[in-house]
Amino acid sequence: MRFTPRGLEPDRPIQGGRHAGGAEVPNVTDRLNASLERILPEKRLFLRSDDDTRSVRLRPLTQLAALGGITLVFGWTLVASSVLAIDAMGAGSSRDGIIRTQAAFEERLTQLSQERDARAAEALAAQNRFTVALEQVSQMQSQLLAAEEQRRELEAGLDVVQSSLRDARAGRDGQRAVADAAGTDAAADPARREEVTAALDIVTGELRQAADERASAVQEAEQARQAVEELSVEREQILARNDEILTQLEDAVTISVEPLDEVFRSVGMNPEDVLETIREGYSGQGGPLTPMSYSTRGDAALTNSETKANQIIVTLDQMNTYRIAMEKLPLAMPVKQSFRYTSGFGRRWGRAHEGIDMAGPVGTPVHATGDGVVTHAGRQGAYGNLIKIEHELGVETRYAHLSRIRVKVGQRVSQDDVIGDMGNTGRSTGPHLHYEVRMKGRAVDPMSFIKAASNVQ
Numbered sequence: 001m002r003f004t005p006r007g008l009e010p011d012r013p014i015q016g017g018r019h020a021g022g023a024e025v026p027n028v029t030d031r032l033n034a035s036l037e038r039i040l041p042e043k044r045l046f047l048r049s050d051d052d053t054r055s056v057r058l059r060p061l062t063q064l065a066a067l068g069g070i071t072l073v074f075g076w077t078l079v080a081s082s083v084l085a086i087d088a089m090g091a092g093s094s095r096d097g098i099i100r101t102q103a104a105f106e107e108r109l110t111q112l113s114q115e116r117d118a119r120a121a122e123a124l125a126a127q128n129r130f131t132v133a134l135e136q137v138s139q140m141q142s143q144l145l146a147a148e149e150q151r152r153e154l155e156a157g158l159d160v161v162q163s164s165l166r167d168a169r170a171g172r173d174g175q176r177a178v179a180d181a182a183g184t185d186a187a188a189d190p191a192r193r194e195e196v197t198a199a200l201d202i203v204t205g206e207l208r209q210a211a212d213e214r215a216s217a218v219q220e221a222e223q224a225r226q227a228v229e230e231l232s233v234e235r236e237q238i239l240a241r242n243d244e245i246l247t248q249l250e251d252a253v254t255i256s257v258e259p260l261d262e263v264f265r266s267v268g269m270n271p272e273d274v275l276e277t278i279r280e281g282y283s284g285q286g287g288p289l290t291p292m293s294y295s296t297r298g299d300a301a302l303t304n305s306e307t308k309a310n311q312i313i314v315t316l317d318q319m320n321t322y323r324i325a326m327e328k329l330p331l332a333m334p335v336k337q338s339f340r341y342t343s344g345f346g347r348r349w350g351r352a353h354e355g356i357d358m359a360g361p362v363g364t365p366v367h368a369t370g371d372g373v374v375t376h377a378g379r380q381g382a383y384g385n386l387i388k389i390e391h392e393l394g395v396e397t398r399y400a401h402l403s404r405i406r407v408k409v410g411q412r413v414s415q416d417d418v419i420g421d422m423g424n425t426g427r428s429t430g431p432h433l434h435y436e437v438r439m440k441g442r443a444v445d446p447m448s449f450i451k452a453a454s455n456v457q
Contacts (some may be wrong), residue, residue, distance in 0.1 A: 017114070032061050036063075037060055038059070042058065042060060043063070051340060086351055090446045108252070109252055112248055120242065126238055129231055130228070136227075140221045140224055143220075147217050150210050151211070154206050154207050157203060158207065162230065206327060221314045226291070234358075242305060246305055250311060250315070254315060260326070261322075263326070267446070267447050267448045268444050268451055274325050277393060278321045328370065328392040328393055329391065329393065329395060330437060330449060331369065331450075332414075333454060334399060335364060336367060337364050337365065338360065339357065340359045340360070341357070341359075342432060344445075344447070345444075345446065354436055356446050357434055358422075359431065359432040360431065360432065361431060362422060362423055363422065363423075365420075366399050366421060368389055368415060369449070370415050372390050372391040373412050374411045374419075376409050379425070384425025385402040385423065387402065389413060394439055396437070396439075397435070400426060400434035401428045401431075401432060402425065403423025404420055405420045
C-alpha cells in the first residue's frame with residue numbers, strides 16, 4: 001500500500017464538475033491554486049526508484065500551507081525567547097534592587113548605631129557632670145553648716161561678752177558711787193573701759209567676718225543649684241534623644257527579622273525550632289560574671305532605655321542566629337551557566353516528580369548548593385549517576401543523571417564547589433540535571449529554597 005502526503009499528489013487529470021451543457025466547472029481548491037499561481041508557481045518533485053519514476057506536484061496551496069506553518073513555528077519561538085529574556089532581565093533588576101535596599105538599610109543601621117553610641121557618651125558625660133555638681137553642692141552645704149555653727153558660737157560668745165560688759169558697767173557704776181561717796185580716786189576706771197572696748201571691737205569683727213562668709217556660701221550654693229538644674233535639663237534631653245534612637249533601632253531590627261523569619265517558613269521550617277537548634281550548637285559561655293547595675297533612684301527613663309536596649313540585643317542575637325542558619329541551608333543555584341527549566345516539582349504524567357529538571361549541554365558543571373558532607377557518589381537506579389549531600393538542620397540535596405562525578409563519599413564540600421557534570425544517565429530523555437531537596441527524608445520543592453535565596457541576597 002502506498003501513502004501520498006496531503007497536498008503532494010501524483011500527476012492525474014483534474015476532475016471538475018460539469019453543467020448540464022457539458023462544460024467543466026473548477027472546484028474551490030482549483031480556483032485557489034489558480035489565484036496563487038503567480039506568487040507560488042507549481043513545482044514538481046521527482047521520486048525515482050530502481051524500476052520506476054514518479055513525479056509529485058507541489059501545488060501553490062500546499063506551498064502556502066507549508067510556509068504558513070514554518071512562519072508560525074518561527075514566530076512562536078521568537079515570542080517565547082523574548083518572554084524568557086524579559087523574565088531574566090526582570091529577575092536581575094529585582095535582585096539588584098534588593099541588594100541596593102539591603103545596603104541602604106545596613107548603612108542606615110550603622111549610622112543609627114554610631115549616633116546611639118555618641119548619645120550614650122554624651123549621657124555618660126552629663127551623668128559625670130551631674131555627679132560632680134552634686135558633690136560641689138554637698139561641699140557647699142557642709143560649708144554653710146560650718147558657717148552657721150560658727151555664727152551660733154560667735155553669737156553665744158557675744159552674749160557672754162555683753163553680759164560681762166553689763167556686769168562691768170554695773171560694777172563700775174557701783175565703784176564710782178562708792179568712790180564719790182568715799183572721795184577716793186577713780187583713775188583706774190578709764191583703763192577698764194579701754195579693755196572692754198577692745199574686746200567689743202574684736203567680737204564685732206568676728207561677727208562681721210562670719211556674716212560675710214555666710215553670704216558668700218549662700219551665693220555659691222545658689223549658683224550650684226542653678227548648675228544642677230541646667231544639668232538635669234540637659235540630661236533629660238539626652239535621655240529623650242537616646243530613647244528615640246533606641247526606638248528607631250528597635251523598629252529597624254524588628255523589620256529586618258521578619259523577612260528572615262518568612263524565609264524559613266517558606267521552605268517548610270519552623271523558625272523557633274531552627275533558632276533552638278542553632279543555639280544548642282553555639283552555646284559556649286565563659287569569663288567572669290559581672291552583675292548588671294540598676295538605678296537605685298527609680299528613674300523610669302533609664303529603666304525604659306535599658307528595656308529597649310536589652311530587647312535590641314535579643315533581636316540582634318536572633319538575626320545573627322538566623323544568619324548562621326542561612327549559611328547552613330542549600331540556598332545557591334546548582335547550575336551557574338545557561339540552562340532551561342524543563343520540569344517542575346509535583347505530579348508529572350500521573351507520577352510524583354520529587355525535584356526540578358534543568359536542561360543543558362552534557363558536561364555543564366554542577367555545583368553544591370550548600371556546605372555539607374557527601375553521603376553517596378555513584379550509580380543508583382533511575383537516577384543514574386547520583387550525588388547525595390547531607391547538610392545541617394536535617395536537609396539533604398540530590399544531583400542525578402550526571403555524566404561525571406567529581407567527589408567521593410565522606411568528602412566535605414562547600415557552597416558553589418563543582419561536584420559533577422550534567423549528563424544523560426539513568427532514566428532520562430536528554431541531558432539535564434535532576435535536583436532534589438529533602439527535609440528529614442521528605443521531598444520538598446527546591447524552588448522554595450531558590451526563591452528564598454533571591455530574597456536574602
